[in-house]
Amino acid sequence: MPDITSPAIRWHGNALSLLDQRLLPGQTHWITLHTAAEVAEAIRDMVVRGAPAIGIAAAYGVVLEARRLDAAASAATLADAFAVLAASRPTAVNLFWALRRMQENAATLQGQPLIAALEQCACDIHTADQAMNRRLADFGVPLLPEGGCIYTHCNTGALATGGHGTALGVIRSAWAAGRISGVYAGETRPWMQGSRLTSWELMQEQIPVTLVVDSAAGHLMQQGRVQAVIVGADRITANGDTANKIGTYSLAVLARHHGLPFIVAAPLSTIDPQLASGAAIEIEERPGNEVRGLQGNIIAPADVHVANPAFDVTPAALITAIVTERGVIHRPDADKMAAHLNEVSA
Known part of the structure; x- marks a missing residue:
């Protein structure tokens, strides 16, 4: 082979x-x-x-x-x-x-x-x-507002997949189609995937990207500089609740407050119909030193207590659409998720 x-x-x-x-x-x-x-x-x-x-x-x-x-x-x-x-x-x-x-x-x-x-x-x-x-990107591109600037979190590009990407793949295809004007990438503490990986991937393809600290997202939305948020997922439950990199839930709340689309892009393999809701998702807790330091540099007291959840759960009620390689689930809930999976298996 x-x-x-x-x-x-x-x-x-x-x-x-x-x-x-x-x-x-x-x-x-x-x-x-x-x-x-x-x-x-x-x-x-x-x-x-x-x-x-x-x-x-x-x-x-x-x-x-x-x-x-x-x-x-x-x-x-x-x-x-x-x-x-x-x-x-x-x-x-x-x-x-x-x-x-x-x-x-x-x-x-x-x-x-x-x-x-x-x-x-x-x-x-x-x-x-x-x-x-x-295929996922083909379904996702029409969900992004024409001419809009898109906010994304963590890294969901070619580095995170077998190639092209999920949420970043939608962005990549949308840029190629002339649909969007640029991208804001949140830095994504503590592993800095947004600053180290997403900004790097986008710059390789000359897609306009602006790197911001995670806590700037609300300000950008308030100022009208973001027209949609698109993220990936690590697990989607039967009712559409979605686990993704820590900080995603906060973005969904901010997007809802500012009336912006909040889109989740993930392959069908990310959907776990065995779990009824996000409450059943096991959230990985990673070592505290990932937060106490940054690339080998100490930035906090060595003995400070740290909570370092790697993911959080965004309720389906805050998600505008979930896009997979088989189509779009608008305003996901348990019935719509089941129907989408049934279409796939039919």
Whole structure:
């Protein structure tokens, strides 16, 4: 099987290379991994991030473990690999979606046939993601106000996916179509994905971007400088509640107050119909040192108590539309979410 590459993920058949996103934009450094445990550590340590990209990396982690086991590879011998990858990050449902697909392929095979099936499945997940993102963007572009300036949070571009992006993919396509005038990118503390990654991605394509501190969003809306907000998602529940990077809920409240569209862009694999509402979503709590310091520089007292939730939940009532690769769910609720999923399965 030939090598498969995307901006942040490269599959070499016997190894997985990940662009170390912790070092961007200052350094471009690739890390090569050979085991499921190494892939899980890379996911946990934010070498790779973004829900779709995490799922792709985890799928390849299973293949690496199967290759290591060789003739002994089976559903039973891969159980530990599935467990360590599933434990790497708890909130992004794409991780578990990808692992379920891999488990389905491991159910009845073993040895070389199993390895071949797993590699094909992982490669399919990887290559299909970019095509899904472009379909999603086609549905999302008409939702953005013509000539408007768009606010986005965190990073949802090619670095966070198999290519093109989800929310940032919509923005990228909207700019190419001449529909929008520019983008505001919130810095996205504490990992600074907006400043380090989103602004960098947009500048590479000469899309006008203005970087702002997260707390400037309300001021920009009040001044009429933002016409819509679009974000990605790490998990969407059966009623349309959405978990995304911490700070998203605040943006939704601000958008509602200022009468602005608040749009969520995510693939179908991000929808978790098993969870009734956002109250059931496990929110990852990350180490306090991520807030006490910034890229190795101490910016707070070493012993100050820190709460560092990585995500928050935006109620469906605050969401104007959820856009997937199969269409748009306007004013999402449980009935509309179920109908959208039923259309997909029909």
